[in-house]
Amino acid sequence: MRTIVVGSRQSALALTQTGHVIDALTAISEEQGLDVHFEIKKIITKGDRILDVTLSKVGGKGLFVKEIEQALLDGEIDMAVHSMKDMPSELQEGLINGAIPPRVDPRDCLITRTGCSLEELPQGARLGTSSLRRASQLKLYRPDLQIESIRGNIDSRLRKLETEGFDAIMLAAAGLERMGWSDRITSFLPTEICLPAVGQGALGIECRADDIEMLQLLSLYNDDLTAVTVTAERTFLSELNGGCQVPIGAYAVRLQSSDGTEEQNIIQLTGMVATPDGSIMLKETMQGTDPVALGIAVAAQLKSQGADRILAEVRG
Structure with a gap:
């Protein structure tokens, strides 16, 4: 044995x-x-x-x-x-x-004290997240929110929502799902509003x-499907040499045929690079059959739009 x-x-x-x-x-x-x-x-x-x-x-x-x-x-x-x-x-x-x-839900989610949605949060509401990626995208969508850092494990962050005066916190839906705590989720954030972290879920x-x-x-x-899509996302991240100091997100899916049944070999990758304050956000969506080539192509496109300057400025 x-x-x-x-x-x-x-x-x-x-x-x-x-x-x-x-x-x-x-x-x-x-x-x-x-x-x-x-x-x-x-x-x-x-x-x-x-x-x-x-x-x-x-x-x-x-x-x-x-x-x-x-x-x-x-x-x-x-x-x-x-x-x-x-x-x-x-x-x-x-x-x-x-x-x-196999990947589980890749989206970010919102947990609010009152059960309201992101759109229903009052002006100036306090929202906790440890992620620059989440914070920068939310600042673009809801610039009025007061976004503050909140660290710790999932259970401790859920406690802090109740004890430290936050109106809401953001977490990865996958962690709550794996813990069996999906009932705590108030709402899921569409990837169009908040692009997930590379490999999230x-x-x-x-x-x-x-x-x-x-x-x-x-x-x-x-799982071949998850491996292919995650490879596209991780290649994108590698090309940008990204870390936690720069808001970077990516999400890849395999496209389906028009009847929604037969899977094709075409992958669609959306990548994002932003400034920490959310004032500039570059986003690009491309399709391809080779996950590595696709990740390289999306990164190159964002670099041509100024992602290199954002990365250089943030890193000092």
């Missing part, structure tokens, strides 16, 4: 996600007649330790994965379960995404690139 040690952040959401993955891989292993056992190793990341500073000021992408990736490289764990939106666009040498399972199952046995198991858990 092989014992597979799975690295996870110690938040309730991370452990719940990891549990779902282990359940799925256990079922696959039994179907394949594989003799494996899974154990969870909790790992504290830099992003978990620093909770009193906005994400954009703590550092770039990788805040919630670097220590876990080091444990993989050191052989302390055999695989890791990440929220894809937390993963840097370039993985450390020797590591690979072995599987991207998807998980990345990371392992060592030379662990052939692990890769073979994870290949049975990979």
Whole structure:
């Protein structure tokens, strides 16, 4: 029997996600007649330790994965379960995404104290979010709102909605769905109003690139559609070399035929780059069949419109 040690952040959401993955891989292993056992190793990341500073000021992408990736490289764990939106666009040498399972709802959502919608929030309402991407898009849509930073796990942010005088908070719908807390959602924000983070709603199952046995198991858990669309989004992010300091969003879908049944190979990717204050927002939608080429093309189009200048100015 092989014992597979799975690295996870110690938040309730991370452990719940990891549990779902282990359940799925256990079922696959039994179907394949594989003799494996899974154990969870909790790992504290830099992003978990620093909770009193906005994400954009703590550092770039990788805040919630670097220590876990080091444990993989050191052989302390055999695989890791990440929220894809937390993963840097370039993985450390020797590591690979072995599987991207089916994506859940990629949208952002609103939780309000009174049950009102985004449009119904009163003038000057206090809205909490830890994301520059969400804040910049909301500033464009509702410039009157008072948007403030709110950090912490999902459960602590939900508590802060009640205890710290916020009128509303914004979260990823996927996290609430995986926790079984979808009933807390007041409304979903259309992607036309708030473009999601790259990979939002998807998980990345990371392992060592030379662990052939692990890769073979994870290949049975990979969802081709999610992998293709997330690859387009992550390529876009990589081309922009984006991190948490710059508002960047992307969302890819595979288009359907006119009767809505037969899936085609055409991918549609929308990408966005904005200034932190929301005063400038560049957005482009393109279609293609190659996810990598599409991600490169959308990034190049936004660069031609001035995204490079925004990125350079924000990074100083």
